[in-house]
Amino acid sequence: ETGVTQTPRHLVMGMTNKKSLKCEQHLGHNAMYWYKQSAKKPLELMFVYSLEERVENNSVPSRFSPECPNSSHLFLHLHTLQPEDSALYLCASSQDGVRASTDTQYFGPGTRLTVL
């Protein structure tokens, strides 16, 4: 399936590195999301973009910086991360472009991030 793609699939970085995660959706959706998934914990919503505007930022540390240049692409820029930031980062998209979206979310395969 190629509805939502993410690159890279795996990333190992040091605490002083700068890296970016990329997400692309080919579904014509209006909303895109970044989630963090740690082992045995619920998915944590980080950011929501609707029609390229950020509509949700759930108290995420500034070392995570999202960018949405258009409705098909979403980036997560990483800078001076901590080891506890190691997790699976999932991108998702949904049709609805409004904040109160309860549409089906389609996920990418995720980027497994390890911070040394």
Next chain:
Amino acid sequence: RKEVEQDPGPFNVPEGATVAFNCTYSNSASQSFFWYRQDCRKEPKLLMSVYSSGNEDGRFTAQLNRASQYISLLIRDSKLSDSATYLCVVESNYQLIWGAGTKLIIKP
């Protein structure tokens, strides 16, 4: 109390058996409910929405109990391929709140 709670499992179930698990939620005003499935090292995928009247999709039945504030998922005639983690998702204050998931292992 967590907004959405699930028994983490694992539930070890023989192939062909029926298995059910619940998910409790704290916001009585929640209106939308979903079950997602997540295979090991894969992304979550929608399994089914949960309607007030309950709904069935093949071997899977989802039900909502508003009085007790829980949703349930029943799997009949379980297959080896049903092994996965099942995530409960509840709408609360216009956001989707995810449970941590229930791990199901179907054994031959």
